[in-house]
Amino acid sequence: xxxxxxxxxxxxxxxxxxxxxxxxxxxxxxxxxxxxxxxxxxxxxxxxxxxxxxxxxxxxxxxxxxxxxxxxxxxxxxxxxxxxxxxxxxxxxxxxxxxxxxxxxxxxxxxxxx
Amino acid sequence: xxxxxxxxxxxxxxxxxxxxxxxxxxxxxxxxxxxxxxxxxxxxxxxxxxxxxxxxxxxxxxxxxxxxxxxxxxxxxxxxxxxxxxxxxxxxxxxxxxxxxxxxxxxx
Numbered sequence: 001x002x003x004x005x006x007x008x009x010x011x012x013x014x015x016x017x018x019x020x021x022x023x024x025x026x027x028x029x030x031x032x033x034x035x036x037x038x039x040x041x042x043x044x045x046x047x048x049x050x051x052x053x054x055x056x057x058x059x060x061x062x063x064x065x066x067x068x069x070x071x072x073x074x075x076x077x078x079x080x081x082x083x084x085x086x087x088x089x090x091x092x093x094x095x096x097x098x099x100x101x102x103x104x105x106x107x108x109x110x111x112x113x114x
Numbered sequence: 115x116x117x118x119x120x121x122x123x124x125x126x127x128x129x130x131x132x133x134x135x136x137x138x139x140x141x142x143x144x145x146x147x148x149x150x151x152x153x154x155x156x157x158x159x160x161x162x163x164x165x166x167x168x169x170x171x172x173x174x175x176x177x178x179x180x181x182x183x184x185x186x187x188x189x190x191x192x193x194x195x196x197x198x199x200x201x202x203x204x205x206x207x208x209x210x211x212x213x214x215x216x217x218x219x220x221x222x
Binding site for chain 1: 147149155156157158159162200204209210211212213214215
């Protein structure tokens, strides 16, 4: 079975731009969660989607948004990029959700904001 | 006070040693996860626990719900176990909260 894939793997943007990251879950998994990892704050939960609906949301500003498609693929969008948005963005998929099942992580997208 | 704390922050061990990493949390939880992150960023889920104890190969994870505490043990440690180990809890507020991680180095 193919693992979780994320595209692109690396991205460089400038302040004020917007960015869209993509995550393809393991086949059959209906839950996709997104996380941000920075050296200062560590890993932080962004949001979780299940069957195209946002189920949970972390403590991030509205510039961070996401969506999930009918094939369970998910995208997250960050608008009006700030220097502090430079981070490793990870997605993870599971059968039914974070609190019920093991999470399978993708390799991450490393975003650099200049 | 952070909702999830880990100790120690850093740990260096000799190959073959028995290792324990501790996690304590302050909120009610529905599940606790232990994650392993290697240099380069890749994260692997090691265990998901809601009670008791689980074992997988040389790894053992335990949780005490009353004491809000979990431990990850590595028996017969090996240099390939060198990684950051992260405890994460799923709280009843439906958020997923991570500990700061424990950086483990196992020397040959």
